[in-house]
Each structure stands twice: as C-alpha cells, then as structure tokens.
Amino acid sequence: MTAAVLAVLCAAALFVICPSLCKTWYLPKRKGFVALMYHHAAEQNPSSLDPFTVTPAMLEKHLIFLKENGYTPISLKELEKGAPVQKPVMLTFDDGYEDNYKNLFPLLKKYNVPAVIFLVTDKIGTPEYMTWEQIREMKNSGLVQFGSHTCSHCRLRSLPDEEIVRELVRSKQILEEQLGEPVTAFCYPFGSGGFDKRVRPQVFKAGYLFDFSTNKGVNPWPWNPAKTLRRAFPRGGETLFDYHLQLTRGQSKL
Numbered sequence: 175m176t177a178a179v180l181a182v183l184c185a186a187a188l189f190v191i192c193p194s195l196c197k198t199w200y201l202p203k204r205k206g207f208v209a210l211m212y213h214h215a216a217e218q219n220p221s222s223l224d225p226f227t228v229t230p231a232m233l234e235k236h237l238i239f240l241k242e243n244g245y246t247p248i249s250l251k252e253l254e255k256g257a258p259v260q261k262p263v264m265l266t267f268d269d270g271y272e273d274n275y276k277n278l279f280p281l282l283k284k285y286n287v288p289a290v291i292f293l294v295t296d297k298i299g300t301p302e303y304m305t306w307e308q309i310r311e312m313k314n315s316g317l318v319q320f321g322s323h324t325c326s327h328c329r330l331r332s333l334p335d336e337e338i339v340r341e342l343v344r345s346k347q348i349l350e351e352q353l354g355e356p357v358t359a360f361c362y363p364f365g366s367g368g369f370d371k372r373v374r375p376q377v378f379k380a381g382y383l384f385d386f387s388t389n390k391g392v393n394p395w396p397w398n399p400a401k402t403l404r405r406a407f408p409r410g411g412e413t414l415f416d417y418h419l420q421l422t423r424g425q426s427k428l
C-alpha cells in the first residue's frame with residue numbers, strides 16, 4: 175500500500191469517526207447576502223426527520239439568532255435597492271404550504287420579520303396548501319411578499335419553449351391579479367436541476383427581476399443580476415451551530 179493510498183484511507187476514516195469534519199466550520203467565512211430556503215414550518219417525528227421541515231420552535235430560535243447576531247432580514251424591495259445594510263438575509267419558503275400560514279406567520283408578526291413565499295398557483299386552495307384568503311391576509315400584514323414557483327411545480331428544462339413561457343407568464347398574471355401588485359421574484363422548482371441556459375432568459379423576458387435557485391452559497395451584496403440567487407438550506411434536525419454555518423459559509427455540510 176502506497177503512502178498516498180494510506181493517507182486517503184486515514185482521511186476517510188477520520189470523517190467517519192468524527193462527523194464534525196463533514197461540516198463547513200473550517201472554510202473561510204463569506205460576506206454577502208444569504209437567502210435562506212425553507213419549505214414546511216411544522217412539527218415532525220424525530221425518528222424520521224424530514225430535511226424540508228423545520229419545527230416552529232426551531233424557526234423561532236432562528237429568528238432570535240438573527241436578531242441577536244446583527245443580521246438584517248430584508249424584503250424583495252430592499253434586495254432590489256441593494257442599499258447598504260448590516261448582514262442582509264432573506265427568509266424564503268417554497269411551495270406555499272398551509273403550515274406557513276399557521277406556524278410561520280405568527281412568528282413573523284411576533285418578531286416583525288419579513289419573508290418571501292413562492293407559490294405554485296395550481297396548488298393554491300388544495301389540501302395542505304394555503305388559500306387565497308390566507309395569502310391575502312399575510313400580504314396585507316406588510317411582512318410577507320409572494321413570488322412565483324410556476325403553475326404546476328414542473329421541471330422547466332424538460333418542457334418545450336411555449337410551455338416554459340406559459341408556466342412563467344400565467345403564474346405571474348394569476349398572482350398579480352389576486353394580489354394587486356407586481357410579482358418580481360421567481361423560484362425554480364427542482365432547484366439547480368430545474369433551469370439551464372435556455373430557461374433562465376425566459377424568466378426575465380416574462381418580467382421577473384429575481385430568480386432564486388438551489389445553488390448553494392452566499393450571494394454578493396448588492397446582488398448581481400447576471401447570476402441566479404444562491405440559497406442556504408437550514409434543515410430539520412440541524413443545530414444552531416449548523417445555522418451559524420449556513421449564514422457564514424452558505425452551507426452547513428460539505
């Protein structure tokens with residue numbers, strides 16, 4: 175066995191013995207704008223943790239962590255302006271689940287924190303998803319802004335051009351008719367696998383200003399429109415130390 179092979183085996187063994195080595199604490203801190211991606215805000219079974227579900231208790235700890243550590247939760251308007259703010263972050267929630275209304279909204283009001291929710295227009299008012307009434311109540315609070323996540327939660331890059339345009343334009347129209355204000359943000363279903371060089375220009379042609387992806391990482395501040403917006407993913411079961419890593423490295427694990 176060569177020294178190189180032995181070194182690789184030792185390194186692999188270390189990662190198994192010491193899981194904290196898989197975390198990003200030893201990477202350099204990155205300054206910029208962090209968009210946090212969430213989905214469900216709900217209780218979950220500790221024995222089968224769903225990575226896309228964060229409990230209300232943990233969400234509350236996240237909001238307190240942001241306040242205590244000098245982060246500034248921003249809205250889409252502040253993102254558009256790009257004016258200097260201290261440690262800008264944005265809370266984003268994908269899909270428009272009803273638990274966002276029941277469990278997230280009270281916390282946003284309690285801590286006066288803005289958030290952006292990306293809606294799938296065909297799902298609105300169906301079981302487990304928010305209704306228009308709930309959406310309007312959140313919008314009228316001034317704390318929640320809504321973006322499009324397509325009409326049908328489709329993988330855009332697998333569709334013909336005319337279907338891509340329909341998903342982008344129709345969902346925007348529906349949201350604007352119902353909300354009575356411009357919808358400027360779009361979020362790709364299926365994240366980084368959901369768009370390519372053919373899809374992305376269509377997002378801006380449809381009139382959106384921002385496109386959020388699941389490319390991991392920290393964004394420059396002010397935001398650079400030439401690049402899709404990266405996000406960090408706080409997961410169910412993660413600790414506040416993991417949250418700190420999400421905010422400072424753009425990801426908690428390698």
Ligand SMILES: [Zn+2]
Pocket residue numbers: 268269323327362363364
């Ligand atoms: Zn989604």
